[in-house]
Amino acid sequence: MSKATLAVLLSRLKRFEKPKTHLEQYPTPSEAAATILWDAAQRGLIQGKQVVDLGAGTGILGLGALLLGAKQVTFVEIDQEASNLIEENRQLLTKLTDQEQGTITILTADVLKNPLKLTADLVVSNPPFGTKHKHADTAFLTAACAIAPEVYSFHKTSTDEHLRNAIAKEGFHPIQTFPFTFSLGATMRHHEKKAHPVTITCWHIAKDL
Numbered sequence: 001m002s003k004a005t006l007a008v009l010l011s012r013l014k015r016f017e018k019p020k021t022h023l024e025q026y027p028t029p030s031e032a033a034a035t036i037l038w039d040a041a042q043r044g045l046i047q048g049k050q051v052v053d054l055g056a057g058t059g060i061l062g063l064g065a066l067l068l069g070a071k072q073v074t075f076v077e078i079d080q081e082a083s084n085l086i087e088e089n090r091q092l093l094t095k096l097t098d099q100e101q102g103t104i105t106i107l108t109a110d111v112l113k114n115p116l117k118l119t120a121d122l123v124v125s126n127p128p129f130g131t132k133h134k135h136a137d138t139a140f141l142t143a144a145c146a147i148a149p150e151v152y153s154f155h156k157t158s159t160d161e162h163l164r165n166a167i168a169k170e171g172f173h174p175i176q177t178f179p180f181t182f183s184l185g186a187t188m189r190h191h192e193k194k195a196h197p198v199t200i201t202c203w204h205i206a207k208d209l
């Protein structure tokens, strides 16, 4: 599979019908998802590996990992409607591709409340940015670092300095950062009139040796 094919397949996935503002539900743009997943795959972090998608929403990140050959993907999402969407999207991809895929588990759970006790090779996450629940972004990061030695996580670029400290505190270090611009206005109801671009950094971090 090429990166372009991956991006096209991910662009076909169903989006949130009525995004829930209090949960900061917005879909990861398919190009951004394809870019970071492709990078992870090139680094040997996906093929045959166990992957966890935290705050999985539509499932785009975890399903992309599945397309790139992950052995097992666990999706953690608080919202039952979104969890149903992940299952629908999984079936959609099975129809669109003929390829044999790994197994999935969908956990409808709060990433921040229950210790998840998951272990994996890689965590991919586009978490809430902490606009509604203060520090949800760094709390997700802490949860991610407890699960896997390699993490890709999207954050507002305005929090870069803060994030850098939070990453060091977890005993992790940055490998690479990927800059993106998300248009949040298109999907978040309270912004609907004014689509506004938000600059985003996806951090690839790894556990210190």
Ligand code: SAH
Pocket (backbone or CB within 6 Å): 023, 024, 025, 026, 027, 028, 029, 054, 055, 056, 057, 058, 059, 060, 061, 076, 077, 078, 079, 082, 109, 110, 111, 112, 113, 125, 126, 127, 128
């Ligand atoms: N990566 C997904 C969703 C990004 S939006 C996609 O691109 O489709 C963030 C997601 O985190 C939303 O689906 C929201 O419902 C979920 N979420 C918010 N708070 C959560 C929590 N405490 N535990 C688990 N999931 C949560």
